Amino acid sequence: MEQSNRSSPLQCLSCHWISASVTDCALKSAQWILCIIPADRTTAYASTVRGSVHPYQQLSVSAPFIAVVPARARVKLVNDDDPRGVIVALHWARLRETAQRALGTTDCEMPCWFKAWDPFLREAGDTLTALHASSSPDPGCLDAFADVFALHLVHRYGHAADTRDAATRLTxxxxxxxxxxxxxxxxxxxxxxxxxxxxxxxxxxxxxxxxxxxxHPPHFYLTTERVKLAQSILSEGSLPLIDIAACVGFRTQQHFTAVFHRYVGCTPRAFRIAHYRP
The missing domain is CATH 1.10.10 (Arc Repressor Mutant, subunit A)
Structure with missing residues (x-):
């Protein structure tokens, strides 16, 4: 995909390749927000510009997540060897009016500095990527995308700046x-x-x-699920231990062996000998 920095001509949505900086001064005002949609293994890092009057904020985002940050944020790539994805700049002051009319509410404030698992926006980002790659994206289509983004963001995230902590329990x-x-x-x-x-x-x-x-804490649950999967693989096949470690999310065989022994009481090799079912 040819790397360029084309923007839509509309005043409410501007689309940029994730590898290109959003340099338009008009997009840096408080009226704009950025929706960062990285693809593949691309990781984007957003932070407050140092020296600004705003409190320092930072976050990193990679697929399958998206992030919403103020347009004044600095966005750079952690691994830029093969960057993929888009940054969608939205004129929030204008789109908030659209959301208010459509949803019949005045509570359309958008929290920033958060990332979320949002398959809908990732699908929308894939479509925008295809449109952005064309020589002349249809203005009407991009206008519709701006409304879709606004309605979705308000409906799912826009109740209040602290909405992500509003729930008191995990349903x-x-x-x-x-x-x-x-x-x-x-x-x-x-x-x-x-x-x-x-x-x-x-x-x-x-x-x-x-x-x-x-x-249990989330880290304990995550580790036990990895160990359970490793036990299943060990008892059903002869895959090398280094490959099993990679399959269940451990970066090294040594770490995998240490954790497995701590949770199961024996090494992966000893477990395989005792439980292997050809």
Whole structure:
């Protein structure tokens, strides 16, 4: 995909490749927000510009997550060898009026400096990427995308700046989302911040809510799920231990062996000898 920095001509939505800086001064005002949608293994890092009058904020985001930050934020890539994804700049002052009319509410404030697991916006980002790659994106289509982004953001996140901590407990449906994500991404380097973003909570609030719901901290649950999967693989095949470690999310065989022994009481090799079923 050719790397360029084309923007839509509309005043409410501007689309940029994630590898290109949003340098337009008009987009840096408080009326704009940025929706960062990285793809593949691209990781974006957003932070407050040092020396500004605003409190220092920072976050990192990679697929399958998206992030919403103020337009004044500085966005750079952590691994820029093959950057993919888009940054959608939204004129929030204008789009808030659209959301208010459509939803019949005046409570359309948008919290910033958060990341979330949002498959809908990721699909929208894929479509925008295709449009952005064309020589002349249809203005009417981009205008519709601006409204869709605004309505979705307000409906899901826009109740109040502290909405991600509004819930006092982790409901069964939210817990199911977390468990499903862990099972589908067990091989990845899952952070507590990622799990908290699934249910739009701060990491500290999520950790407390998860322990209240399950009786265990999220890191314990994640590790035990990895160990259970490793036990299944060990008992059903002869895959090398270094490959099993990678399959269940451990970066080294040594770390995998140490954790497995701590949780199971024996090494992976000894477990395989005792439980292997050809």
């Amino acid at each position: 069964h449906s939210k817990l199911s989302v977390v468990e499903r994500f862990i099972h589908e991404h067990i091989v990845d380097n899952i952070q507590i911040e990622d799990l908290a973003a699934l249910v739009h909570m701060s990491p500290s609030h999520f950790a407390r809510a998860f322990k209240n719901a399950t009786g």
